Amino acid sequence: MTATTLTINNATAAPLQEVPSLPVNDFRDTLQELVQQQEHRVSAFFGLPASPAGRGLELVAVLSHPEAGKCELVRTAVQDSFPSLTPDCPAFHWFERELAEQYCLEIPGHPWLKPIRFQPPLPGACSRKTATAPNLTVGDTNYFTLAGEACHEVAVGPVHAGVIEPGHFRFQCLGEDVYSLEISLGYQHRGLEKMLPGGPDRRTLPLIATASGDSSIASTTAYAQLCESLDPGLQPESGALLLRGIAAELERLANHVGDLGALAGDVAFLTTAAFCGRLRGEFLNMTAEICGNRFGRNLVCPGGVNMTFTPAQAGKILAWLQRVLPEVENALELMFESATVLDRFEGTGTVSKAAALELGLVGPAARACGVALDLRHSHPYGCYKVSAPALAAGTSGDVLARAWLRRQEIAASAAWLQKQLAGWQKENCRHRGTPRLAPGMIAVSMVEAWRGEMCHVAVTAADGTFRRYKIVDPSFHNWFGLAMAMRGEQISHFPICNKSFNLSYCGHDL
Amino acid sequence: MFTVLKARLKQGYRTGKFPPAPPNLPEKFQGRPALAASQCRQGCRACLEVCPSAAIVPSEGRPARIDTGRCLFCGECAAVCPGEAIRFDPAEYRLSAFSRQGLLDPQQDSVPPAALQKLCRRSLSIRQVSAGGCAACELDFNVLNTLAWDLSRFGISVTASPRHADCLLITGPVSRNMLIGLQKTYAAMPRPKWVIACGACAISGGIYRDSSECCGGMEEIIKPDLYIPGCPPHPASILDGLLRLLGRDRDAGPAPLPPKS
């Protein structure tokens, strides 16, 4: 494929000029070949306007291979239409819907080209179409319907019963069974991608940190790596990289423990729910001990980290961890030993390996179906180049597999963390600096957030500012996985299916 | 059953002593900021230029005070200050105010609504709505319901139906796409009803204050009765705010000292 794509490593940059610009048909053939024949994933696929004034649009694709450790970049120029790849490669379906919405691009052949965020077009959208772009009302779309005597529809949200972000779910049911679930999001759209071009500036880091606020360490790490690949002057020392890794694993632990507790709560196994609710907080407090904030805001920054971390602090967190981990183990053991819990989890909300591959699911949701996908191993970055927590694996793709996989990951991250903390011998340096990015480049940075692959892509303008900043949150890939998990399932199983994924609304909506 | 009981013994009683005992805050906690304008160097605007959310309010072109309703507590201002004019009190988590003005100057704050204190002092039902929140505010409010904080011991509960709610607690900068959902939820609540803005986003739009897709927080939509600063606010700050709103200052512990500046 050397002639048709540019191959780069994760967290590196290349001149945009070097990314082959193919005619649309060759571009489509290349993508199809890579995805269908060579098992590549679609990590990003987005529009790059020639200028904000809106003359000409390019499409850029970033594909990655789960083993080869590389990223393939290719682009094409389009007028106002791009024939859909979705019928042949379903992994493009959500990306194409996003393109249609963000840039008013026509995508003939797409089976269901509806808005995904109900956002106004981005600057630089195909100008002829922008004028006629409909004034969107969130949630107002032509939902799938089911007709017949035994059919009924259940609509949930945007405001849900619990303390949770908003989103709309439509179930088409036959009696108690769900025939299809349609997920319609966009309520959390904050215009994030629109605010990033022209940066990096003083707003960029906090904006990135809140892209999905429960994955701040992952997001800010992805952003920092991008800046570092674009500015040779920003080279973080190994201590800073390791501290990022420590914070990332604490983030994973907090969320996995919290979600397993919530899963227990949803099947009324209140003991584990109660214990895990508290234990999740212990990991957040450890993060706060490192940087002052329970969600790790202000820790990672381009060039390194914003905080020093001393051997005494490492010792304190290690001892704390060793106190908490047996309690976590105890809480989880109860749940996984309980026949009533296992009965609810087993065989519920199954996603097949084939579907996971076809849709391009990521993270624990994919690993639970037997797809060995983990960027810490396949595309190692930062401290994971030296060592990474063991790769977890599942097979059955049901709620039980997703829960069990999270338990494995808790053990793997905990073991890795203890090793790193015990070996922390010297205080790291704090870094402060303003990134000065090389002009005319494209950079790709992927990290394994606790929900899975998070991909940030930046294209810099001639003045070294961001011309385009693309964020692909793991939830962007996985929401449709949840819809698949509900097919043919009882509607009463929705809470546990949902919790077993626990996807981000704002990470998707941006 | 036996293993469950054994586990319960092993895990022990874990509800924190706060309040009225002080909360366990991390060493590096960034509490209430104070700007001592008298210590600023002549002509220095370093903090004004670095603040990501325009939280430093100038007066005659010079930094004068910090608007905690906008502040993200990121510490950038203190880091660039060539002197030591800006400090964050690591023990001062009591940041709430009952008026927008109170976030700029605690001495000019108003008092909590008397009717609320009369009706809901011992029992308050809250409906939470996230309107563009990044999930951190939501999670750190929700954490009050875990056994570590045990919100219900104060008679405060979170309700699913707006019909059962006394109070609406908003997180997020109010994304345009969530405006109708938010207004409908408010309309569905019985009177009298009150509003809490939780987090910099809900108070002022926070880091999203300039976004064309957000409404810049609650101020222009439904005026809040309680403002809880932070990005996100620490759970202790939220609980403290709720108790003071209810007039249960004794439960909440000692009142915050006015900031020195």
Ligand code: SF4
């Ligand atoms: S701590 Fe607050 S005032 Fe200081 S720079 Fe950050 S947001 Fe601005």
Ligand code: SF4
């Ligand atoms: S105030 Fe901060 S933590 Fe809260 S929703 Fe806004 S960005 Fe997230």
